[in-house]
Amino acid sequence: MIEVKDLHKAFGAVRAVNGVSFTARDGEITGLLGPNGAGKTTTLRMLYTLMTPDSGQVLVDGVDAAVDPLAVRRQLGVLPDARGLYKRLTATENIDYFGRLHDMEPGLLRQRREALIDALEMRDIATRRTEGFSQGQRVKTAIARALVHDPRNVLLDEPTNGLDVMATRAMRRFMRQLKDEGRCVLFSSHIMQEVAALCDRIVVIAHGRVVADEAPSALLAQTGETSLEDAFVKIIGTDEGLAA
Amino acid sequence: MSAFTAVYWKEVRENLRDRRTLVNALITGPLLGPVMFIMLMNVMVNRELAKSDRPISVPVIGADVAPNLVAALKGAGIDAAPAMPDPENAVREQRADIVLRISPEYAQAWSKGQAVQVELIYDSSRRDASTPVARVRSVVESYGKREGAMRLIARGLSPTTAWPVQVADRDQATSQSRSALMFSFLPYFFVLTVFLGGMYLAIDLTAGERERQSLEPLFVNPVARWKILAGKLAAICTFSLVSLLLSVAAFATAPLFIPVEKLGIALDLGLRFGSQVVLLMLPLIVLLAALQSLVSAFAKSYREAQTYLSILMIIPVLPSALLSVIPVRAEPWMYAVPLLGQNLGIVQLLRGDGVPGWQLGLCLAGGFAAAVLAVWGTALLYRSERLAISG
Numbered sequence: 001m002i003e004v005k006d007l008h009k010a011f012g013a014v015r016a017v018n019g020v021s022f023t024a025r026d027g028e029i030t031g032l033l034g035p036n037g038a039g040k041t042t043t044l045r046m047l048y049t050l051m052t053p054d055s056g057q058v059l060v061d062g063v064d065a066a067v068d069p070l071a072v073r074r075q076l077g078v079l080p081d082a083r084g085l086y087k088r089l090t091a092t093e094n095i096d097y098f099g100r101l102h103d104m105e106p107g108l109l110r111q112r113r114e115a116l117i118d119a120l121e122m123r124d125i126a127t128r129r130t131e132g133f134s135q136g137q138r139v140k141t142a143i144a145r146a147l148v149h150d151p152r153n154v155l156l157d158e159p160t161n162g163l164d165v166m167a168t169r170a171m172r173r174f175m176r177q178l179k180d181e182g183r184c185v186l187f188s189s190h191i192m193q194e195v196a197a198l199c200d201r202i203v204v205i206a207h208g209r210v211v212a213d214e215a216p217s218a219l220l221a222q223t224g225e226t227s228l229e230d231a232f233v234k235i236i237g238t239d240e241g242l243a244a
Numbered sequence: 245m246s247a248f249t250a251v252y253w254k255e256v257r258e259n260l261r262d263r264r265t266l267v268n269a270l271i272t273g274p275l276l277g278p279v280m281f282i283m284l285m286n287v288m289v290n291r292e293l294a295k296s297d298r299p300i301s302v303p304v305i306g307a308d309v310a311p312n313l314v315a316a317l318k319g320a321g322i323d324a325a326p327a328m329p330d331p332e333n334a335v336r337e338q339r340a341d342i343v344l345r346i347s348p349e350y351a352q353a354w355s356k357g358q359a360v361q362v363e364l365i366y367d368s369s370r371r372d373a374s375t376p377v378a379r380v381r382s383v384v385e386s387y388g389k390r391e392g393a394m395r396l397i398a399r400g401l402s403p404t405t406a407w408p409v410q411v412a413d414r415d416q417a418t419s420q421s422r423s424a425l426m427f428s429f430l431p432y433f434f435v436l437t438v439f440l441g442g443m444y445l446a447i448d449l450t451a452g453e454r455e456r457q458s459l460e461p462l463f464v465n466p467v468a469r470w471k472i473l474a475g476k477l478a479a480i481c482t483f484s485l486v487s488l489l490l491s492v493a494a495f496a497t498a499p500l501f502i503p504v505e506k507l508g509i510a511l512d513l514g515l516r517f518g519s520q521v522v523l524l525m526l527p528l529i530v531l532l533a534a535l536q537s538l539v540s541a542f543a544k545s546y547r548e549a550q551t552y553l554s555i556l557m558i559i560p561v562l563p564s565a566l567l568s569v570i571p572v573r574a575e576p577w578m579y580a581v582p583l584l585g586q587n588l589g590i591v592q593l594l595r596g597d598g599v600p601g602w603q604l605g606l607c608l609a610g611g612f613a614a615a616v617l618a619v620w621g622t623a624l625l626y627r628s629e630r631l632a633i634s635g
Contacts, residue, residue: 024364048464051629073466084458100250101465
C-alpha cells in the first residue's frame with residue numbers, strides 16, 4: 001500500500017507538485033491521470049525516492065520514504081519515465097543485473113526471471129542484446145528487471161507510451177495479472193481510455209494538485225456526465241494535453 | 245559488498261564488449277607512448293650520428309686569402325663551398341646552416357703577426373644547425389691556438405705563457421643520467437596511458453549512462469549511491485591499470501628498437517623499473533578515475549563529456565612541460581604533489597638513482613590524499629538529485 005500525504009515540490013519558481021495526497025491500495029490498480037506537465041512524473045519520482053519532497057510524506061507499506069529510503073525502494077518495483085537499457089547486455093543480463101543489486105539469491109533470481117520472461121511473452125528476445133530492440137521489447141525488458149525482486153508495490157510511469165495496439169493489450173493484461181496477485185499497482189497515464197479500462201480508482205492531477213480521487217463510476221456521478229472523457233475535461237477544466 | 249561486485253562485474257563485462265573502449269584501453273593508450281618514443285629516438289639518433297660523422301660543406305667567403313685555414317677545415321671533414329652573396333639572408337632563410345667569412349685583410353694581417361677576424365654567420369635559434377656550428381667553431385679555434393703556439397715557440401716562449409689556465413673536463417654524468425636528460429618526457433606518456441585507458445569508461449559510466457537514460461532505473465535499486473560509484477570507479481581503475489601494465493611492458497622492449505649503444509647511453513626499462521613505475525602511478529590511477537568521473541558527471545551527454553575530458557587531459561602535461569622548460573632542483577615537498585612527484589620519481593628511476601623510501605612514501609601519500617578528495621567530491625555529486633534526471 002502506498003500513502004501519499006500533501007506532497008510539495010518546486011523547481012525554482014515552478015511549483016511542479018503542489019499538495020498531492022492519495023492512497024493506492026493492495027489488490028487494486030490506481031491510475032494517476034493528468035495532462036502532460038501536470039506533475040505525474042515528479043510525484044512518482046518522489047515516491048521512489050529519487051527526489052526529496054519539499055514537504056509532505058510518502059509511506060510505502062507503512063515505511064516512511066524520508067526515514068528509510070532503501071527499505072522503501074526494496075518494496076517497490078519501478079518502471080521509470082527513463083527506460084534506458086544496457087544495450088551491450090542481453091535482456092537476461094539486464095534483468096540479472098538488477099536482481100543482483102537487490103541481493104537476490106541466484107536460484108531464486110533464475111526462477112523469478114524465467115517466470116517473468118514467460119509472463120511478459122519475451123522468450124524469443126531473452127538472449128538477444130538489447131541494442132536494436134523495438135519500443136515494446138524495451139518496455140518488456142525494463143518491466144521484467146523492475147519486478148524481478150517480486151515487489152508488493154508496482155509503480156509504472158506511462159507504461160503504454162509508444163506501444164502499438166497488440167503490445168498495449170498485452171501490457172494491460174499483465175497489469176491485471178499483477179493486481180490479481182494482490183499487488184498494489186500505481187500507474188500514470190495521460191490516456192483516458194486506458195485509465196478507464198484498467199483502474200479501480202482514478203486520481204486526477206492537474207497543475208500539481210489532485211482534482212479528483214474516485215472510482216470511475218463515482219467520477220461520472222460526481223460530474224453528471226455520461227462519458228468518462230467529458231467527465232475528465234470537466235474536472236480538469238480543459239482538454240489540453242489529454243489523449244482519448 | 246555484493247552490490248559493489250555486481251556493479252563492478254557488469255561494467256567490466258559490458259565494456260569488454262565495446263570495441264572503442266577496448267581499442268583505447270588496450271591498444272591506443274598503451275602503445276601510443278612506446279611507438280612515438282621509439283620513432284622519435286630513432287630519428288634523433290640518426291640525425292645526430294649523421295651530422296657528426298659525415299663530411300659537411302660550408303660556404304666560405306674569402307677562401308683564397310686563407311688557404312691554410314681552409315686546408316685545416318678540410319682535414320676535419322669540412323669542405324669549403326663556393327662563397328655566396330648576402331650570407332646573412334642565406335642563413336636566415338635556411339639555405340645554409342653556417343657561413344664562414346674571412347676578412348680580406350687576412351693575408352696581410354697574418355704576415356704581420358696581427359690578430360685577424362673570422363666571422364661565423366649562423367642562427368642559434370635553429371637547433372638542427374648547432375652540430376655543424378660547433379664543429380666549425382672548434383676547428384677554427386684549435387687552428388688559431390695551434391698557430392699561436394707555433395708563433396710563441398718561434399719567439400722562444402713556452403705556449404703556456406699565453407694560456408695560464410687550462411680547463412679539463414670531468415663530466416660526472418653517467419651514461420644512464422645522460423639518457424635521462426633525453427627521456428624526461430617519458431613520465432608524461434605513462435600518465436597519458438592511464439588517462440586514455442580509463443577515459444572512455446569514465447564517460448560511459450556517468451555521462452553515457454545519463455544520456456541513455458539508464459541512470460534513473462539504476463538508482464531506483466535499493467543500493468546506496470556510493471556503493472554504485474565505488475563499483476564504477478573500481479572498473480575504471482581496472483581498465484587504466486591494465487593499460488599502464490601493457491604500456492610498461494611495451495616500453496621494456498623499447499631498447500631493442502633504439503640504437504642506444506651508438507649514443508653511449510644506457511637505457512634500463514626492465515622489470516625493476518617497470519614495477520616501480522606502476523607503484524608510483526597507483527595513486528594517479530585512482531585520482532584520474534575519480535576526476536574523470538567527476539567531470540563526466542557534469543556533462544549532459546557523451547559528447548559533452550568527451551570535450552571536457554580532452555581539456556582535462558592537458559593538466560597532466562603541465563609538470564612534464566614545466567620541468568623540461570624550467571629545470572628545478574627537486575625539493576622534498578614536490579614529491580607530495582600529485583603528477584609532479586610521479587614525474588620526478590620516474591625521471592630519477594631513468595637516471596638510475598632510484599627512489600628512496602621517503603620520496604616514495606611522500607609520492608604515494610600525496611597522491612592518495614588527492615585521490616581520496618576527488619573520490620569524496622564525486623560521491624557528493626553522486627548524491628545530488630539532479631544527477632539521475634536525464635531529461
